[in-house]
Amino acid sequence: MTGRIVVVGASMGGLRAAEQLRAAGWTGAITVIGDEPHMPYNRPPLSKGVLAGKAPFESLAFTPKAAAADVEWRLGAKVVEARLAERTVELDGGEALSYDGLVVATGTRPRRLACPGPLTGRHTVRTPADAQGLRDELTRPGVRVVVVGAGFIGCEVAATAVGLGVREVTVVDPLPLPMVGPLGELLGRALLKRHEERGVRFVLGAGVTGFEGDERVTGVVLGDGTVLPADAVVESVGSVANVEWLEGNGLDLADGVLTDGQLRVGGRPEVVAVGDVARFPNARYDGVPRRVEHWSIPTDTAKHAAKVLTGAALPPFAPLPTFWSDQHEFRLQSFGAPVLGLGDVRVLDGDAEGDVLVGYHSGGQLVGVVALGGQAAAMGAARYRAQLLKQPALTA
Amino acid sequence: MKVVVDMNKCQDHGQCVFAAPDVFSMDDDGHLVYVSGPDEALRDEVEEAADVCPLQAIRVED
Numbered sequence: 001m002t003g004r005i006v007v008v009g010a011s012m013g014g015l016r017a018a019e020q021l022r023a024a025g026w027t028g029a030i031t032v033i034g035d036e037p038h039m040p041y042n043r044p045p046l047s048k049g050v051l052a053g054k055a056p057f058e059s060l061a062f063t064p065k066a067a068a069a070d071v072e073w074r075l076g077a078k079v080v081e082a083r084l085a086e087r088t089v090e091l092d093g094g095e096a097l098s099y100d101g102l103v104v105a106t107g108t109r110p111r112r113l114a115c116p117g118p119l120t121g122r123h124t125v126r127t128p129a130d131a132q133g134l135r136d137e138l139t140r141p142g143v144r145v146v147v148v149g150a151g152f153i154g155c156e157v158a159a160t161a162v163g164l165g166v167r168e169v170t171v172v173d174p175l176p177l178p179m180v181g182p183l184g185e186l187l188g189r190a191l192l193k194r195h196e197e198r199g200v201r202f203v204l205g206a207g208v209t210g211f212e213g214d215e216r217v218t219g220v221v222l223g224d225g226t227v228l229p230a231d232a233v234v235e236s237v238g239s240v241a242n243v244e245w246l247e248g249n250g251l252d253l254a255d256g257v258l259t260d261g262q263l264r265v266g267g268r269p270e271v272v273a274v275g276d277v278a279r280f281p282n283a284r285y286d287g288v289p290r291r292v293e294h295w296s297i298p299t300d301t302a303k304h305a306a307k308v309l310t311g312a313a314l315p316p317f318a319p320l321p322t323f324w325s326d327q328h329e330f331r332l333q334s335f336g337a338p339v340l341g342l343g344d345v346r347v348l349d350g351d352a353e354g355d356v357l358v359g360y361h362s363g364g365q366l367v368g369v370v371a372l373g374g375q376a377a378a379m380g381a382a383r384y385r386a387q388l389l390k391q392p393a394l395t396a
Numbered sequence: 397m398k399v400v401v402d403m404n405k406c407q408d409h410g411q412c413v414f415a416a417p418d419v420f421s422m423d424d425d426g427h428l429v430y431v432s433g434p435d436e437a438l439r440d441e442v443e444e445a446a447d448v449c450p451l452q453a454i455r456v457e458d
Contacts, residue, residue, distance in 0.1 A: 016447070042452050059405070062452060065443070299447050324409060324450065333409075375408050375426045382410060 001100055001270070001311065002028050006089060008079045008245070009105030010034020012042070012295075013275025015062055016302035017103045022067040023303075024310040030071045031097065033089075035078040036127065040064075044295055046131040047156040048326055052163055053135060057128045079106075084249045084271060101309050104246065104257055104265060104273035108239035108293070113148060117211025117221075122233045125153055137232040144168040146220045146230040148208050150178035152325050154236035155191065158200045159327040170201045170228055172208060172220065183332075184342045184360070187372055190352040191327070198328050203228065241277045241291065255279055256291040261316035263305040272305035274298060283316035285337055285367070285394045294323040320389055324378070331371075333378035336360070336388040338368030349380060357381060362394055397439055398457040399432050405453035412445035412454060420445060 005021060005028065007014045014032045021030055034040075041060040049055030064071070074091075081090040082102070090096045110124035123134045137143060138161050145161050147154045150173035161169045175181065177188030178195065192202060203222070212219035212227055219227040241256035251266050252258035256279040258265075263280055265271040273280075275298040279289045300319040307314055325332040341360025348369065349357040355373030357380045359366050366388065371381035399419065406428055412420040413428075419442055420430045434442060439456075446454040 044450065060452075063455065295450060296448065322411075326407075379410055379422060379426060382414065385414060 001309075003100035004029040004031060004098070005101035005103065005309065006097055006099040007032040007103040007105055008082075008089060009103075009107055009242075009275070009277070010036065010073065010075060011040050011105070011107055011275070011298070012062065013105035013107065013277075013298035013302060014103070015040040015064060015068075016299045017105055017274050017306055018071045019065045019068045020302045020306035021103075021310065022065070024306045024312065026306070026310050028100070030068075031074060032071055033074040033077050033079055033091070033097075035076065037076045038128070039073065039075070041128070043126070046128065047125045047153050048160055050128070050131045051125070051135050051138070051157065051160045053139075057132075060128075079245050082246050082249060084251075084266060084268060087270070089245075100270065102271045103305065103309070104271065104277060105275050105298075106242035106245065106277050108241050108256075108276050110235065111238045111240050113208055113235050113237060115208060115210045115221075118213045118215055118217050120215055121213070121217035121231065122211065122235060124235050125157060134232070134234065138164050138166055140231070142167070143231045144229055145170070145232050145234065146228050147171045147234045147236060148220065149173055149234075149236035149238070150175065150202070150204070151181070151236060151238070152179070154234065155179060155195065155327050156325060157234050157236060158195065159198070162199050163328070167199075168201070169199065170203060170230075171195070172203045172206055172222065172228070174205065174207045176204050178202065178204075182339050183370060184338070184345050184358075186345050186347070186352060187332075187356075187358055187370060190356065190372055194328065194330065239276070239293065241279075243277065252279075258289055261287075262308045262314065263301055263317055264308060270309070272309050274301040274305050280317060282321075282337075283318035283393060284320065285340060292321060294321055296322050318393070320385070330373055331375065331378045333381045334368060334370040335381055335385045336366070336368030338370050340394065341367040348384075350377065355380075359384070365391060365394070367391075367394065397434060397436055397442065399430060399434060399442060400455045400457060401428065401430055402451075402453040402455070403428075405451040407451055409450045411448040411450060415445035415448050416441035 078092040180188035210221040276293040338360040344361035355377035360368040369384040371377040
């Protein structure tokens with residue numbers, strides 16, 4: 001294949017794809033198109049260091065590898081349509097770009113609550129502007145914050161808010177414990193206790209049905225009619241994959257874009273997907289395609305997809321997932337797929353009151369480990385990394 | 397090849413240690429130590445370590 005590879009999406013996945021195409025030997029043109037005005041930057045600090053005012057946005061920029069210096073960046077440009085049969089994408093200004101290879105790297109956007117009420121004062125955390133806007137609110141004296149959603153972003157934002165001195169931080173979630181979906185009850189309870197001890201209030205088992213206020217939000221209405229007074233609301237209720245531009249091509253776009261085990265899209269050898277827009281089967285596990293929003297995935301998928309796109313024959317994609325989360329002064333560190341072993345959770349080391357290492361099992365086999373505690377505990381999880389890497393694949 | 401780690405950014409995640417154990421390690425206190433001028437033969441694993449650093453604190457020069 002020669003000619004031009006177009007990468008749609010200029011965040012971490014798009015950058016890594018461009019770099020890995022060069023590493024894989026692609027010498028043709030590479031054009032990366034992204035709708036944000038920024039060069040690719042590292043998002044995780046937005047809910048932590050940037051929100052806390054400890055990390056300036058400039059410190060987040062990725063440094064592209066020298067081999068990718070000749071990549072063409074089209075920033076602030078949105079692809080509105082792809083015509084895969086014609087190998088063309090169309091930009092919002094009407095310009096059409098033809099390609100020989102296409103990398104889908106458009107990522108996700110925050111899901112919003114479809115409840116009635118004013119929009120002003122309701123925040124998400126996805127971009128630098130989002131983080132700055134929320135920081136401006138959190139640093140107002142006496143501000144009352146309600147965080148909707150007790151997942152990764154919600155728990156991190158709540159912890160950061162407390163660290164900033166916000167006195168009233170309330171987290172609302174329909175589930176009975178924070179982060180119980182990905183981590184299960186044992187760590188969910190441990191997290192709840194740690195957050196509560198540090199001043200975060202939780203309203204669990206409660207859904208949000210609306211927002212009070214005229215022009216600006218003043219309260220969050222729960223399903224039982226309770227109103228939580230709020231000067232600022234954070235909506236951290238998951239994400240939506242940016243796939244609208246791929247519609248009309250006969251693809252499975254039910255949740256992200258479906259790929260095969262080589263990250264190819266629609267059975268086309270010239271189209272691959274990377275990052276958290278890709279719904280891919282992981283040969284290490286049960287073969288069920290899933291979107292994975294861990295920070296490691298853009299790099300892992302880009303390495304594999306770039307080789308596939310340039311014609312390499314590879315074994316099926318089988319990354320070892322890993323994620324971390326920093327909340328207050330403690331860290332969560334995960335290796336493997338705890339979510340596949342929620343039915344058999346065992347404490348491997350320590351106890352839930354202090355540093356704890358938890359193992360998740362499926363069919364008696366260890367499929368994931370998560371540490372909660374200090375840095376030493378996090379490294380304790382790493383001791384299981386080699387074991388997780390060499391275990392046989394789980395069968396569906 | 398020269399490796400530079402911004403120790404103001406580093407938060408001791410240890411991902412670099414898995415990617416390039418010949419270059420990066422943790423001392424007894426759990427803090428990062430590294431070889432600043434590793435052998436050229438280790439370039440691939442050093443690049444990998446730089447990629448997987450959650451804080452993007454590792455720079456590879458030359």
